Amino acid sequence: MEETLKNLLANNFEAKFAENRDAVKQIVFSSISKDVIVGVGDSATVRQLEIVEEFEKKGFRVLNPFSKELTTDREKTMVRDNISRQIFSCDVLVCGTNSVTRDGKLVNIDAVGNRVASMIFGPRRVFIIAGKNKIVKDVDEALCRIKNVIAPFHARTKGFATPCAQTGKCSDCSAPKRICSIVSIIEKRPWRTEISVILANEDLGLSWDETWPEDRIRRIKSNYEKVTWVFASAETT
Numbered sequence: 001m002e003e004t005l006k007n008l009l010a011n012n013f014e015a016k017f018a019e020n021r022d023a024v025k026q027i028v029f030s031s032i033s034k035d036v037i038v039g040v041g042d043s044a045t046v047r048q049l050e051i052v053e054e055f056e057k058k059g060f061r062v063l064n065p066f067s068k069e070l071t072t073d074r075e076k077t078m079v080r081d082n083i084s085r086q087i088f089s090c091d092v093l094v095c096g097t098n099s100v101t102r103d104g105k106l107v108n109i110d111a112v113g114n115r116v117a118s119m120i121f122g123p124r125r126v127f128i129i130a131g132k133n134k135i136v137k138d139v140d141e142a143l144c145r146i147k148n149v150i151a152p153f154h155a156r157t158k159g160f161a162t163p164c165a166q167t168g169k170c171s172d173c174s175a176p177k178r179i180c181s182i183v184s185i186i187e188k189r190p191w192r193t194e195i196s197v198i199l200a201n202e203d204l205g206l207s208w209d210e211t212w213p214e215d216r217i218r219r220i221k222s223n224y225e226k227v228t229w230v231f232a233s234a235e236t237t
Helices: 002-010 021-029 044-049 051-057 074-089 114-120 139-158 163-167 214-226
Strands: 014-018 037-040 061-063 092-096 099-101 106-110 125-131 182-186 194-200
Touching (some): 002 099, 002 194, 021 194, 037 074, 044 051, 044 125, 051 061, 061 074, 074 114, 099 139, 106 114, 106 139, 114 125, 114 182, 139 163
Parallel strands (some): 125 194
Antiparallel strands (some): 099 106, 106 182
């Protein structure tokens, strides 16, 4: 954790340590004013924090195209798409990341690309929240874990008809619902985007190393499944 924070700072990101999820929210809310428009990226980490609900209670205008109401209703596909595009011009983006490398890089893989695009440019302030389970050695380990651990479990839980959802491993498929279409590696902070990376000292979101104790992996999976559901647009297997 200490090494990762040090290298994030060296790569020009703002890097913050949070002992737990409550400390994460305290950092975010103490850093912004109530007149900003907040966009939300699709993230199990963000849902586990329940930070969107707090934004709404505090009177913030929130753009969240990934609410359960929108993503489980086929009739609202265009509504969700329109909100996703509005996020590019919001003031603040709150999202997670697939991996943070110990040398201070952010590695993500997307199906559509709206999340990684808005992390890089559009919103002027970006909060990227990651649990300690998202820290990996380097970019190679990040890509291997995303493709062979995170993506297969994510695809299966969401109900996407991809080979990895069945086999649990990446086959570099060409499935219509392939979820690994865009790879983003943010090595240094983009000039015009203020990025704050908050590392929480607890497991958040979907990521694990297969050598970890089974009970820890089981908790990560279970906590992810509690805040995740099948998308209406998914082609179920």
